[in-house]
Every structure is written in structure tokens, then in C-alpha cells.
Amino acid sequence: MTTRPDVFGSVHLGYLVVETEKFTDWRRFGTDAIGMHHDDLSRDLMRFRLDDHACRFLLRRGPAEDVVALGWHLDDHTTFERIEARVRAHGVPAVAGTAEEAKLRGVERLLRFPGPKGIAQEIYTTPLTSSEPLRMRASGWVTGDSGMGHVAITSARPALMRGYFDTVFDARLTDYIDETIGGVKLKIRFLRVNERHHSIAVAAVQGLPIDPVRTRVQHVNIQAASLDDLARSYRRVHELGFDMALSVGQHTNDKELSYYARTPSGFEWEVGWNPLVIDESTWEPGTHQGISIWGHTPVGRTILDRLGQFRLGARSLLHPEKTVPALSGAGIPDD
Template identity: 70%
Template sequence: MSVFGNVSLGYLVVETCRFADWRRFGRDAIGMHLDDLSADAMRFRLDAQECRFLLQRGPAEDVTTLGWQVDDHETFDEILRRVRRCGVPVTTGTDEEAALRGVERLVRIPGPNGLAQELYTRARIGGEFSVAGAGFVTGEYGLGHVAVTSTKPHQVRGYYNTLLDARLSDFIDETMSGVKVKIRFLRVNRRHHSVAIAATNRLPINPIRTRVQHLNIQVAQLDDLTASYQRVRALGFDMALDMGQHSNDRELSFYAVTPSGFEWEVGWNPLVVDESTWRPTTHQGISIWGHEMQRGADRLGQFTTAARSLLRREDTVPALAGAGIPD
């Protein structure tokens, strides 16, 4: 049984101590709905779903969890069978954890590089909410995507293939700060990608501190994109990459720097994959135009992080990754 097409990216959990900065960033700059739950938890909403981003107090300043919405119990049980067959532990979420995420039937599975994966079957619908402009595009294809960096990209790809029957959409070859990088784009439904995996070619280093390099959300109209861009600038948040258009999914977007240090891409109008005709290809460069780097690269910090990554074992959850999937 294939689970492809019956799963979508539903929410992310972020651990941070910078609640005041996140309020300004998420509500005032990006334009999401904010719900303050307690002194140690807050949520952002994009749509009627109670939670799309859960922020919990803690020192990581990073995304800690990806939440995957599963369309039906049959698909949910199939994924759990795969996990248990591989001998990987499954943890059932508590009632409190499920309530914070606004979901039902919550389970947690270990994920690559310490990024936990959670599955749920139904999202609870909240009351009235207020977002900027015409709002955000979510629906059956999920809230957007995440990009991660890895020294073992084949194993990470193997993990998402085993867990979610992820399909390869395409590759991008790019040179960043003099380092050659290959990016693999994986989809779990017709959204062009829900997970992107970046790796330096032939170098076992990871220059990114956070588990997630960036996350993406999609606005409904072009005017919403430009308005969000202007708010990010006006409120003084750093811009990582200026406005531009991607070479593979053709999305128009910009990348802002979150209070926790990872990047937040706001995009408009990416293409939707036609499964009957789509064939993976390789693109040279991430952008057709634009996406100029705006913040000065912390070369010393990146070098230090990369050097430390040589000494750290990257856990890809081998039991689920298998031998990985060669390109």
C-alpha cells in the first residue's frame, strides 16, 4: 500500500526563549494569527486549523518537530506498521501534547538529525482568526515545506521514502560561498516539495547550526507577498535572500531571518506537480533571477559549525533509512 498523496506537512514545533521577538516577527511582519497560550507556549495560525506553528519555551532556538497530517486511519496504521517492522520506537503523544498542537491521534517517531516526526489524523478547527491580506495557501498539500542540511543525504532521502513514500521532484546544483551544494527535493503529494535536502558535494560537513535551514509558507496573492516583504523590512528584521524566483518550482519568494536564526521563506504561486507527466531533472542554480544574499555571511561561524560537524555523528535513523537511495 502506498501512502503517497495521503500525507501533508501540517505543523512545526519551535523551541525558543525569544517570545517577544517572535510575536513581532510572526504576527506583525509575516502576518499570521497569534494565540498566546501561556508564558511558555504560543501558536501561530495560517488558516482555520488551530495550530500551524507551536512555539515552546526552551534554549534550542530551532525547529524540533515536524508534524505530518495523515488523511485516514488506514494510511496512519500502514505508516506505523512500517516503523514498527523496522524496530523503531513509536511514542504516543499525551493528551496535553495533542491539545497544544490542536490534533487527534498523535504519535512521535525519531527523525534524522534529531528532528522528531509526528503523525496525526485530524486537526482541530479553531474559532475566528485574523491574518494579513488574502491569507495563506494550505489545504490538501500542507502548509509549505522545510529544507534541511545533511552529510548523509541519501540516507535522509531513504528515511522519507520508507516513512512517507516520498518521490524525487528534482535536483539543484548550486555554489554557495565557494562550496558546491546539491539539493534534493522530495514531495509527498502534488506540492512540488515538502522536504528539501541540501548537502555539500564530496565534503562530509554541515555548515548550518539549526536542524532546519529554512521553512516555507505560501501566500494567496502577489500583493500579500510584497506587503509581507515590506513589513519585514520596516520592522527591522534581517533579510537573508531578497526577492527572487526559483528555477525548479518557479515560486516567487523572499527569505527572512527568524528570531531563532533559521530562515523563513514567504512564497507565491509555485507550480503543482502533474504526476502523469513529471520527470525529475537537474537545475543549475536555485534561482532564475534575484534571491541576492542580503545579510553578511558569518564565515567564521560557518567554518566553526562545519568543523564541529566532522566530530559529530549525524543520526539518520538507519533502521528506517536503510542503505539510502542513490541518485
């Protein structure tokens, strides 16, 4: 039996593409509140930077108010070709990005293919760097071998989603969290593709095939370089009048200190600091009860918000979640 080459460790979350009509609000949120570097490209395009990479967030004008693509930085062309071969071998269409699309994302050699919940997956090898000095309110952000952070996605088909990221990127299960929020029981699966505790988190309502979140992505995370950066951005979010979703707290599994703000598009934005780094030689998956050791208190949440979530969950039954069965296998059941 031939074992396929493993690409784990050679994959890193590199950028996100957001579609929005709220450019003015996003500019204030990303630059003045969170503290990232901002570049206007045109009336319909802008970018945020965290480091010397030319692009970490590409915002394009459109109605989705959501994350529409994830970009994955691969270590080399061999890894690129292995992943491309996997996708095509399963009969899934993969399209090379145009030179203009690659330039906007600050990358060379771009390939796009379908992903869960309609979020396009894009892979690339060489990121373009910028010599322009960073203009940021933050002292810096942690990227490097861990990638630029993580995304969390709610799903009514969590086994298929886990199967997808295993098939494409050889993702490994880090751990689980069992949590009850507003009387709803959730199981959250944390998947890693490198030393970062997780690059993808998949949250599902236990026992019910519903999705209580409007957006395809529930939250996006970036990692602050210092505790002072986290505290200062938390204060700026409040002072500038942006909604806070969860106050500062510490997670049970990766021990990250963080808070969650609401973006102008509606999904949440987590700024974190000091999560643990996985040691592959010793790590064993486990289950934690509750997302937080302390803090992460909901801010300004009312009964109307909870009713709205239940309505969204009920509505999701009428609109089946987009999956990519050919790349998901039979799905990976819980261990």
C-alpha cells in the same frame, strides 16, 4: 512478491514545533512582520495559525532555538496505521502523544517517532479547527491538499535522509539543484509527498561530509495567497528591523517567487507565492543549475558570516549527524 500499499498523496505537512526563549521577538516576527494569526496559550506556549486549523506552529519555551518536530497530517486512520506499522516493523520506538500534547497541536490521535537530525516526526489524522476568526495582516495562506509549505534541511548524510522519507512516507524525488554558494558546491534534493513540488528539501555539500548550518532546519516555507501579500510582508520585515537573508527572487525548479527572512531563532523563513503543482502523469525528475532564475541576492552577508559557516562545517565533523538507520535502509543514491 507482495507490494506494500503506497501512502503517497495521503501525507501533508501539517504543523511545526519550535523551541525558543525569544517569545517577544517571535510574536513580533510572526504576527507583525510575516502576518500570521497569533494565540498566546501561556507564558511558555504560543501558536500561529494560517487557516482554520487550530495550530500550524507551536512555540514552546526552551533552549534549542530550532525546529524540534514536524507534524504530518494523514488523510485517514488506515494511512496512520500503515505508517505506524512500518515504523514499528523496523524496530523503531513510536510513542503515542498524550491528550495534552495532542490538544496543544490541535490534533487527534498523535504518534511520535525519531527523525533525521534529531527532528521528531509526528503523525496525526484529524486536525482540530477553530471557529475564531483569523486576525492576520495577510489575506490568506495556501494550505489544503498541498500541506502548509515545506522545510529545507542541510545534511552530511543526504542518501540516508532521502531513504528515511521514502521508507516512512513513500516520498518521491521531484528534482535536483546544483548550486555554488561562497565557493561551496551544493546538491539539493527536492522530495514530495503530494502535489506540492516539495515538502522536504535536502541540501548537501558535494564531496564533503559536513553540515555548515547550526540549526537542524535551514529554512521553513509558507505560501502566500497573493503577490500583494508577499510584497507587503517583505516590506514589513524590513520596516520592523528583522534581518533579510535573501531578497525577492524566483526559483529555477518550482518557479516560486519568494524571499527569505531570518527568524529570531536563526533559521530562515521563506514566504513564497505561486509555485507550480506537480502533474504525476507527466513529471520527470531533472537537474537545474542554480536556485534562482533571478534575484534571491544575499542581504548583508559578510566574510565573517562565511567564515562562521566554515567553522560550523568543520565542527560538524566532530559531532556525527543523527540518523535513523533502521528507517533509512542503505540510503538512496543519486539517480
